[in-house]
Amino acid sequence: MNPNLPNSFRTGPDERGHFGIFGGRFVAETLMPLILDLEKAYADAKADPAFQAEMNGYLKNYVGRPSPLYFAERLTEHLGGAKIYFKREELNHTGSHKVNNVLGQIMVARRMGKKRIIAETGAGQHGVATATLCARFGLECVVYMGAVDVERQQPNVIRMEMLGAKVVPVQSGARTLKDAMNDALRDWVTNVHSTFYCIGTVAGPHPYPMMVRDFQSIIGIETREQMQEAEGRLPDSLVACIGGGSNAMGLFHPFLDDPSVEIFGVEAAGHGLTQLHAASIAGGRPGVLHGNRTYLLMDEDGQIQDAHSISAGLDYPGIGPEHSWLHETGRVNYLSATDEEALAAFQLLTRLEGIPPALEPAHAIAKVMELAPKRPRDHLMVVNLSGRGDKDIPQITEILKGRKK
């Protein structure tokens, strides 16, 4: 463990947006004044009880919170170890945890008087959540999505368009999430006066990693209360998948200062860590991209490498800066699951619990399948079921059909 361990893991970032050496504000000058405005607007909103009250109203009646904490009895029996609970974020309106953050950011955008919202999306879950709230509040919405992801996540593209969003297929680079984020940033630089950039994960320049984490922390806050009610104590471990890492940070953050709680983040190992993958912590090192310093996949010259994951939502060569810091301090253990392991977990969960998970949390389930059997029956393990698998059914059907031939 790092000798410079902080007294608390929950006080970051500092006023310049740093978590240890990670984070920061590495953006073009054109954006810098706006980022400072956003920081101020968010601080004002956070301190305003009316903002919190309004948000809580929408979280309850529009999103459908609190999401249940469900005891996965058959999975628990099947694995024969830890008692497994699912935090059911897939039951939220729009089908994933993404809506928690989008609601918060759209409300901040409204306070700032912004009428045009842009977003990047990988799996399309963040895009769908953004398109949904833009429809609800009558805002213009443009979603940047890698052309590869437009292909493999068609149901979400159709949904976004029905909600009135313009979906722009991004043709640069590997045509996945990283490239969508580049083009969203280019749009923002161009339309900086009118536009609010609704970032979908705990990454980007300060204050985004902090702000998105705060909006997602409702996941962990509810989990604490619900576990108290169900079992009368804290959980013993938490497991969540990580692309940028917003569902994981939302679950983890309220527990970071509870040393009895083991915390596991699961990156996407794609075809395997020695081949194409998206596991920035397992296979990367610190660098600077998209406004922050964090673990990145890159070559010796500092050129960013294309990630690969079966899951469009995890297909990103970076990770939120706070995760990089939690890795270096040793507070969170970062594991990885391959495409194959995620597919197997998807099938198992669908058959055992009648819950088809999105391919993203299927990575977390894959590691639960390894971790749970090694733990005693009174060990309470919470896994964040961050999204539902409906969007992945066409892609998975194709893959499984290909195998039968």
Added chain:
Amino acid sequence: MTTRIDARFADLAKQGRSAFVTFLMAGDPDPKTSLDIIKALPKAGADIIEIGMPFTDPMADGPSIQAAGLRALKAGMTLKKTLEMVRGFRKDDNATPLVLMGYYNPIYIYGVDKFLADAKSAGVDGLIIVDLPPEEDTELCIPAMKAGLNFIRLATPTTDDKRLPAVLANTSGFVYYVSITGITGSASADSNAVGEAVARIKRHTKLPVCVGFGIRTPDAARAIAENANGAVVGTALVDALRASLDSEGRATPKTVGAVADLVTALAQGVRGAKQAAE
């Protein structure tokens, strides 16, 4: 400390004209042709040369310069080779200022101290790093100043009077005014608005102010040069280079000349400007 950039602006002030600043990507379309192009620029009329350091994810650049960076990377360009190119240029030219422009990550990975030492010894005069605002000055700006390199800051239409002093505080060499809110090669700059913006910046600094983004033609270059201490052209040159390539994206016998001819025409535009801004 006087750098080649300071000396060049002093000289241009004596001549009573503005600078013509060119931008091309190092290694585009291949390292050898790229060096030949850079070597041809001073004679064609470039007063200051900006060399792009290729990066996979150039967030402030439009399609032309994105593609130039990818051509260079495909041809094997690295930051190390960019510095070798600078050394190659300096063999024959010890006067023309060279400025490296790009994004921070390749420098961070190269190692800041090693990069600054190697860049200085290769003959680099200044740096423009798009994703290092004053809020991150401790990363590279302050060390670069200590190493004797100019750190040239971008000011933009969103940089208001309140913020300008912070942006200018650690800037040296010149100020690069980005004339539009947008990416390279997108919109065209309005020379009147540019004139007002340059005057605004000059109320805060004695440094020369060069203007870039959206300048494509000799007429536009002249109009900008009348309102600023220098006009920067990048995308138009990169486009001329690209148009000279074969269908596989390789250099042809026309490539060096195609860029040099456009530089000559643009330089005449700049030299045709009436007395530049003081």
